[in-house]
Amino acid sequence: MANVAQQLMEKIDARVIRERGLIFVxxxxxxxxxxxxxxxxxxxxxxxxxxxxEQQIASEQKTLEGRITELTLAMASDPAIARKNEIxxxxxxxxxxxxxxxxxxxxxxxxxQLPKALEDVLQKTSAIAVQQVRTLPATELRLAAKVVxxxxxxxxxxxxxxxxxxxxxxxxVSGSYQQLLELMREIEALPWRFYWExxxxxxxxxxxxxxxxxxxxLSSEEGLLGx
Numbered sequence: 001m002a003n004v005a006q007q008l009m010e011k012i013d014a015r016v017i018r019e020r021g022l023i024f025v026x027x028x029x030x031x032x033x034x035x036x037x038x039x040x041x042x043x044x045x046x047x048x049x050x051x052x053x054e055q056q057i058a059s060e061q062k063t064l065e066g067r068i069t070e071l072t073l074a075m076a077s078d079p080a081i082a083r084k085n086e087i088x089x090x091x092x093x094x095x096x097x098x099x100x101x102x103x104x105x106x107x108x109x110x111x112x113q114l115p116k117a118l119e120d121v122l123q124k125t126s127a128i129a130v131q132q133v134r135t136l137p138a139t140e141l142r143l144a145a146k147v148v149x150x151x152x153x154x155x156x157x158x159x160x161x162x163x164x165x166x167x168x169x170x171x172x173v174s175g176s177y178q179q180l181l182e183l184m185r186e187i188e189a190l191p192w193r194f195y196w197e198x199x200x201x202x203x204x205x206x207x208x209x210x211x212x213x214x215x216x217x218l219s220s221e222e223g224l225l226g227x
Contacts, residue, residue, distance in 0.1 A: 028203055043196040050195055054141055057100055064094045109192035111167040111219045118169060121186045128175045128183055136168035138222050168197060168216035176207045
């Protein structure tokens, strides 16, 4: 295998500068296509699916809360039993929606465990050069904003929290394409669940490249991650 690689390098060295440039550009294109096909497309699809679920649940919760507010105001002048029953049913639906929202975090690695799990993977892949490991500020998943009429013809924008917090980490590493691919496989093989937010792969000095990996987990606690 080493002889074949040596022969290939000698053939490339024998080319003129223009041909070497074309070979280099072709190799970069192949690496990019492999990366997109093997990993990036799947991670993008998973992230879009999660965002869609969050938006759908948040919209349902906001709609139900608005309906309860309307019925509560109506009860001030007409406290009918039917309206009371409808409010009770809507309250139960809100409980169900909140349970589904909390379910997004079920089975995920805890915010406290995530840094240690990723650190263990990085220590096992010694060929990778670790440039940065950073925790990101915890952010609460928010309900969709709603414009409501205010006093004197004004409007107000209302936002509601969900009680579910997103805890993220950024990892920046460098190495060859094969080394980085092996790192991704090691992270995917972890026995805990978490979400992939983004991957930013850039070729710096072929065959070496740098990749920014953003992952996150969900928790009902706002406390920061610890490294």
